[in-house]
Structures are given as structure tokens and as C-alpha cells.
Amino acid sequence: MSFRELLRTSDIVCLCARLTEENYHLTGKEQLSLMKKEAVLVNTAHSGLIDQKSLVEALKERTIRGAALDVFDMETLPADDDVVEEL
DSSP: OOOHHHHHOSSEEOOOOOOOOHHHHHHHOHHHSSOOTOOEEEEOOOOOGGGGGHHHHHHHHSSSSSSEEEESSSOOOOOOHHHHHOO
């Protein structure tokens, strides 16, 4: 199954990959727009796998239902960060 098909059909997408040059921002605006509106994105691997700004936009616009992140572009996010407000 292609990554695009996986995004279109999955209720939960869990990223568990090592960060490489090839998969940096593997999940950005285009990929998030392919996901079901009720889908949840989970990242327990590396923050660089997701374009964090695109994720915040998708959450604000309700493109996807939610996200569970164990990693962020900047660890120890300030309380007023967009990611904190959306998550």
C-alpha cells in the first residue's frame, strides 16, 4: 500500500521512523489533506517527520480530528505556542 493510500484509509496514522533526509517533513499540508476528517496522527519518533506548522493549521481547520505527539520541533514548548493551544 502506498503512503498516500494509507493516509486516505487509516483512522490512526502512527509515525515510528528514524529521521532521514528523505523523510524530513514526510507529513505536511498535502499529506494531512489526504487524511480522513476523523483521523488521528500519532508521532512518537522524531519531530522532523511532521511539518509542525501544517499540523497546527490542519488541527485549527479541523482537517483531521487530532494528533498525539511525543516530540516537538522545540522541546519544552512555551505555553502560548500554537501547538500547545491546539493540542
